[in-house]
Amino acid sequence: MLNNNSDRLSEIFGALADPTRRAILVQLTQGPTTVGALQTPTPMSAPALSRHLKVLERAGLISREVEAQWRRCRLQAAGLRDAAEWIAEYRSFWDDKFDSLDAYLEETGKDSRTNSTRGAPDNDTD
Amino acid sequence: MLNNNSDRLSEIFGALADPTRRAILVQLTQGPTTVGALQTPTPMSAPALSRHLKVLERAGLISREVEAQWRRCRLQAAGLRDAAEWIAEYRSFWDDKFDSLDAYLEETGKDSRTNSTRGAPDNDTD
DNA sequence: ACTTTGATTAACGAAACTGTTAAATAGCTA
DNA sequence: TAGCTATTTAACAGTTTCGTTAATCAAAGT
Numbered sequence: 043m044l045n046n047n048s049d050r051l052s053e054i055f056g057a058l059a060d061p062t063r064r065a066i067l068v069q070l071t072q073g074p075t076t077v078g079a080l081q082t083p084t085p086m087s088a089p090a091l092s093r094h095l096k097v098l099e100r101a102g103l104i105s106r107e108v109e110a111q112w113r114r115c116r117l118q119a120a121g122l123r124d125a126a127e128w129i130a131e132y133r134s135f136w137d138d139k140f141d142s143l144d145a146y147l148e149e150t151g152k153d154s155r156t157n158s159t160r161g162a163p164d165n166d167t168d
Numbered sequence: 169m170l171n172n173n174s175d176r177l178s179e180i181f182g183a184l185a186d187p188t189r190r191a192i193l194v195q196l197t198q199g200p201t202t203v204g205a206l207q208t209p210t211p212m213s214a215p216a217l218s219r220h221l222k223v224l225e226r227a228g229l230i231s232r233e234v235e236a237q238w239r240r241c242r243l244q245a246a247g248l249r250d251a252a253e254w255i256a257e258y259r260s261f262w263d264d265k266f267d268s269l270d271a272y273l274e275e276t277g278k279d280s281r282t283n284s285t286r287g288a289p290d291n292d293t294d
Numbered sequence: 295a296c297t298t299t300g301a302t303t304a305a306c307g308a309a310a311c312t313g314t315t316a317a318a319t320a321g322c323t324a
Numbered sequence: 325t326a327g328c329t330a331t332t333t334a335a336c337a338g339t340t341t342c343g344t345t346a347a348t349c350a351a352a353g354t
Contacts, residue, residue, distance in 0.1 A: 049187070051184075051187075051190070052185050052186060052187055053185075055181050055182075055184040055185035056181075056182070056185035058177075058181040058185075058255075059178050059179075059181035059182035059184075059185055060178060060311095060312090061175070061177075061178055062312095064177070064254075067258070068289055071258065071261065071289060076330080076331095077330075077331060077332095078329090078330065078331085086313080087313070087314065087315080088330085088331065088332085089313085089314080089315085089331090089332070089333080089334095090312070090313055090314080091331095092331065092332055092333085093311090093312075093313090093332095094312090096332090097311095108320095110320095110321060110322070110330090111320060111321045111322065111329065111330045111331075112321095112329095112330065112331085113330080113331065113332090117258075117261055119258050119261035119262035120262055122255050122258045122261070122262060123259075123262040123263070125255055126252060126255045126256065126259070128190075129184075129248050129251055129252045129255070130252065132193070132197065132243075132245050132248045133249075133252070135197065135243055135245035135248070136245035136246055136248060136249040137249070163194055163197060186341095186342090188342095202300080202301095203300070203301060203302095204299090204300060204301080212343080213343070213344065213345080214300085214301065214302085215301090215302070215303080215304095215343085215344080215345085216342070216343055216344075217301095218301065218302055218303085219302095219341090219342075219343090220342090222302090223341095234350095236300090236350095236351060236352075237299065237300050237301075237350060237351045237352070238299095238300065238301080238351095239300080239301065239302090
């Protein structure tokens with residue numbers, strides 16, 4: 043587990059940190075789209091939009107296929123899965139019903155325990 | 169659903185887009201910690217670390233309590249939950265075994281099937 | 295009071311991000 | 325070939341981010 047993993051997550055989260063880019067991802071859930079079609083719901087110059095797409099592509103969240111003079115953008119959700127998996131490591135810290143021991147104690151009517159006995163996510167940084 | 173939600177997500181994802189900050193969150197899963205204790209695994213000047221903590225605090229991912237001359241940092245996972253929920257809207261796009269009916273069956277303990285009735289996430293941008 | 299310790303703010307510079315307009319590229323179409 | 329459309333790249337400016345060192349603030353110990 044080297045630095046690569048860490049930088050990849052940084053790129054994914056960084057790509058998601060912009061409302062315009064998240065809106066693009068939302069739009070792409072409706073199916074592959076040309077850049078021009080994305081421009082309508084995203085009031086922005088073509089070059090600006092193009093750069094957002096490049097950020098999303100570098101993060102692996104979309105792919106682009108050349109099709110005549112169009113570029114067809116397609117959602118690539120694997121990156122989102124990776125992000126979701128990273129965050130899921132923390133689920134026991136916000137979801138009391140997660141963590142099997144907590145669930146057991148809850149069912150048996152006992153109280154929950156403190157943070158320190160919960161499983162910690164792996165550190166993905168060098 | 170106004171712009172607020174969107175900006176909050178931007179701050180959360182932006183905070184997660186840095187390996188140092190993710191490492192801090194990992195460390196905080198071990199329990200609340202003073203800033204000084206965070207500095208050991210994070211080779212960085214104190215001011216730099218302090219600013220990372222401020223970013224995490226503004227994103228709502230940590231809280232800081234004053235305790236004598238120390239600031240005790242505590243993981244606040246609600247923000248991670250919000251991020252996870254946003255991403256989870258896309259789950260059907262990476263997980264073929266997931267759709268709303270599958271989710272229902274999963275919750276009710278029944279087996280999962282495969283299906284292509286995918287739902288689109290809500291657009292959280294203005 | 296004076297010093298030490300823990301942490302933040304101030305000030306600064308380098309690098310990255312975001313948007314713009316103008317120019318370039320590439321593929322259709324006439 | 326010329327011209328139109330779709331998209332990207334170049335060049336530029338404003339803002340933000342990230343790190344540094346120096347200075348400041350606040351609490352504790354002596």
